[in-house]
Amino acid sequence: MQLFQYQVLYQFTYDVFKAIGCSENDAATATEVLLSADLRGIDSHGVARLSGYIRLWQAGRINATPSIRIIHETPSTAVIDGDAGLGLIVAPFAMQVAIDKAKKVGTGWVSVQNSNHFGIAGYHAMMALNEDMIGMAMTNASALVAPTFSVEKMLGTNPIAVAIPAGNEPPFVADFATTTAANGKLEILQRKKANAPTGWVQDQEGNASTDANILKKNGALLPLGSDREHGSHKGYALGSIVDIFSAVLSGASYGPWAPPFPAYIPMPENMPGKGLGHFFGAMRIDAFRPATDFKQHMDNWITRFRAAKPAEGCEKVLIPGDPEREIQQSRMVEGIPLLTTIVEDLKNTGSLFDIKGL
Amino acid sequence: MQLFQYQVLYQFTYDVFKAIGCSENDAATATEVLLSADLRGIDSHGVARLSGYIRLWQAGRINATPSIRIIHETPSTAVIDGDAGLGLIVAPFAMQVAIDKAKKVGTGWVSVQNSNHFGIAGYHAMMALNEDMIGMAMTNASALVAPTFSVEKMLGTNPIAVAIPAGNEPPFVADFATTTAANGKLEILQRKKANAPTGWVQDQEGNASTDANILKKNGALLPLGSDREHGSHKGYALGSIVDIFSAVLSGASYGPWAPPFPAYIPMPENMPGKGLGHFFGAMRIDAFRPATDFKQHMDNWITRFRAAKPAEGCEKVLIPGDPEREIQQSRMVEGIPLLTTIVEDLKNTGSLFDIKGL
Numbered sequence: 085m086q087l088f089q090y091q092v093l094y095q096f097t098y099d100v101f102k103a104i105g106c107s108e109n110d111a112a113t114a115t116e117v118l119l120s121a122d123l124r125g126i127d128s129h130g131v132a133r134l135s136g137y138i139r140l141w142q143a144g145r146i147n148a149t150p151s152i153r154i155i156h157e158t159p160s161t162a163v164i165d166g167d168a169g170l171g172l173i174v175a176p177f178a179m180q181v182a183i184d185k186a187k188k189v190g191t192g193w194v195s196v197q198n199s200n201h202f203g204i205a206g207y208h209a210m211m212a213l214n215e216d217m218i219g220m221a222m223t224n225a226s227a228l229v230a231p232t233f234s235v236e237k238m239l240g241t242n243p244i245a246v247a248i249p250a251g252n253e254p255p256f257v258a259d260f261a262t263t264t265a266a267n268g269k270l271e272i273l274q275r276k277k278a279n280a281p282t283g284w285v286q287d288q289e290g291n292a293s294t295d296a297n298i299l300k301k302n303g304a305l306l307p308l309g310s311d312r313e314h315g316s317h318k319g320y321a322l323g324s325i326v327d328i329f330s331a332v333l334s335g336a337s338y339g340p341w342a343p344p345f346p347a348y349i350p351m352p353e354n355m356p357g358k359g360l361g362h363f364f365g366a367m368r369i370d371a372f373r374p375a376t377d378f379k380q381h382m383d384n385w386i387t388r389f390r391a392a393k394p395a396e397g398c399e400k401v402l403i404p405g406d407p408e409r410e411i412q413q414s415r416m417v418e419g420i421p422l423l424t425t426i427v428e429d430l431k432n433t434g435s436l437f438d439i440k441g442l
Numbered sequence: 443m444q445l446f447q448y449q450v451l452y453q454f455t456y457d458v459f460k461a462i463g464c465s466e467n468d469a470a471t472a473t474e475v476l477l478s479a480d481l482r483g484i485d486s487h488g489v490a491r492l493s494g495y496i497r498l499w500q501a502g503r504i505n506a507t508p509s510i511r512i513i514h515e516t517p518s519t520a521v522i523d524g525d526a527g528l529g530l531i532v533a534p535f536a537m538q539v540a541i542d543k544a545k546k547v548g549t550g551w552v553s554v555q556n557s558n559h560f561g562i563a564g565y566h567a568m569m570a571l572n573e574d575m576i577g578m579a580m581t582n583a584s585a586l587v588a589p590t591f592s593v594e595k596m597l598g599t600n601p602i603a604v605a606i607p608a609g610n611e612p613p614f615v616a617d618f619a620t621t622t623a624a625n626g627k628l629e630i631l632q633r634k635k636a637n638a639p640t641g642w643v644q645d646q647e648g649n650a651s652t653d654a655n656i657l658k659k660n661g662a663l664l665p666l667g668s669d670r671e672h673g674s675h676k677g678y679a680l681g682s683i684v685d686i687f688s689a690v691l692s693g694a695s696y697g698p699w700a701p702p703f704p705a706y707i708p709m710p711e712n713m714p715g716k717g718l719g720h721f722f723g724a725m726r727i728d729a730f731r732p733a734t735d736f737k738q739h740m741d742n743w744i745t746r747f748r749a750a751k752p753a754e755g756c757e758k759v760l761i762p763g764d765p766e767r768e769i770q771q772s773r774m775v776e777g778i779p780l781l782t783t784i785v786e787d788l789k790n791t792g793s794l795f796d797i798k799g800l
């Protein structure tokens with residue numbers, strides 16, 4: 085494990101995005117979005133994925149100079165064609181359109197086709213906070229999850245993020261995969277050669293499994309709820325809603341046809357739409373009630389929930405967003421820890437473009 | 443167990459709502475919404491609750507002749523004051539406002555204060571289907587659920603419903619509590635004197651429990667995910683989002699202050715808002731892409747998911763809404779089964795107003 089200052093990783097990542105042809109603005113945006121994951125402690129979605137994005141660009145699946153455009157709109161909605169651009173760039177563009185529409189008619193809702201992985205959903209949802217809006221972001225993703233009663237991988241981990249402003253309290257920021265555990269958590273166990281808890285994955289027959297490598301053996305991640313008795317049909321429904329809002333509504337590729345992140349996996353045959361899909365929403369608080377009233381009540385909500393009696397052995401009740409904010413505060417000062425294998429991988433990526441600095 | 447034809451229960455329920463002073467239109471709406479739960483097999487939310495609504499009316503907590511009105515609006519949003527009316531009447535009114543706004547600007551979003559329990563969320567979401575819209579409905583509810591790391595009941599079972607039209611296939615209709623198991627499921631086990639599976643409830647110290655009566659002993663329902671290791675923080679976040687959209691956005695009473703459904707429980711002190719809150723959304727499909735295209739792709743989505751390989755011992759993969767639709771088809775023909783205790787309870791309610799017919 086090595087510690088890197090944010091600025092060091094920023095410069096390196098920016099240089100790499102510039103090297104594949106991104107404009108200065110786009111490289112800055114992509115870097116900020118990507119590293120927001122490292123800052124918030126969602127290490128699986130941060131700079132560790134940089135080489136993956138570059139391999140997609142090498143494979144011709146990512147367009148570094150996309151012409152992102154609105155292909156259909158109403159006062160409160162839009163569909164955007166990402167032109168196969170980096171999701172890290174397409175998503176903030178689309179979220180801004182949602183925010184602009186909310187300014188005019190109260191809310192804005194944008195579905196996106198022809199995009200790629202967009203980093204952490206939370207970043208995009210949080211763009212609404214400074215505008216006194218509630219922000220939402222979701223995306224479909226490569227199929228790793230079996231629906232309830234099935235052994236076939238049909239859905240991605242399809243995250244949902246919702247960011248809600250408060251007053252004196254920090255904002256409420258939920259950002260979660262619609263699976264029991266995100267794939268990144270499984271990857272951590274693989275590195276440690278540890279078992280997964282039951283309820284995270286199943287084997288190729290649909291039996292409970294604790295093998296952290298089971299996805300490579302035709303196993304699957306499980307929807308939030310784990311099994312039918314514990315509500316996996318609800319997690320399956322949530323993941324499906326994300327898939328439909330992101331991809332069926334926009335004309336992206338959905339379900340098992342969602343394009344894979346690893347560039348070595350061939351694109352699915354007979355894709356029913358273009359690229360990955362996302363869905364964004366922005367709701368102006370004062371389209372419902374005065375923002376000051378709302379924020380005062382959010383402070384009250386947050387304070388009351390923080391004061392809820394803890395269970396035995398638990399320190400305190402957390403508000404969604406608390407852990408990530410604490411990690412961010414610490415990493416901005418202490419630096420961002422990266423595994424040696426990730427550092428090597430980054431150096432290799434840099435060397436493709438003669439970029440040093442790590 | 444006794445079987446009743448839908449029309450018989452309809453007439454009885456309609457007469458009771460008329461007897462407390464509802465207009466003919468309102469009585470018809472309330473009856474249709476309430477019985478939609480029985481038809482769809484969600485027995486805990488149907489006619490079995492009629493006496494509960496009447497007790498709330500007797501306690502002066504429900505206004506049978508509400509003046510429901512929009513108190514704030516923008517082109518795509520509204521806040522509605524339900525004037526303490528039956529949620530069964532307030533909710534369809536509010537959903538219609540969302541639909542009307544969607545007709546004009548693409549989407550409509552309505553937050554409701556000063557309401558009461560609204561039956562099943564699915565009914566309201568499904569109102570959008572005939573308009574070629576996606577419908578959403580959620581509500582907060584009396585606190586029965588402990589947040590992750592807590593033993594205090596802070597949230598209701600706060601359901602989310604999303605209804606999405608398809609073409610030749612039946613619509614996708616998800617309608618689920620944001621808990622591992624709905625309270626109704628626990629009540630069924632109580633009647634059977636059976637234990638609950640682990641992961642549904644916890645005791646007053648926050649330990650896992652299988653006691654179906656644990657809520658009466660300071661226990662709590664668990665958020666979807668059951669425990670931290672299985673993602674209960676995600677269920678807690680979902681339930682919180684429902685609470686905030688329904689109640690903080692509208693000015694209703696939120697979290698542990700949500701008004702209780704049983705009329706014998708005193709109203710919480712220092713309520714921060716008015717009554718229960720709901721949240722509704724309607725998105726016109728053709729605000730995103732032509733409805734015929736979308737429906738064709740939804741048919742493809744549904745067909746593909748139905749064809750997903752089943753797990754060993756499982757018959758087939760279901761689409762959200764399948765089980766409820768099958769029950770509805772059967773109950774419209776065979777009748778609706780009611781427990782003898784429920785029938786007695788209904789007869790007692792009828793006798794208050796000299797209404798027979800069961």
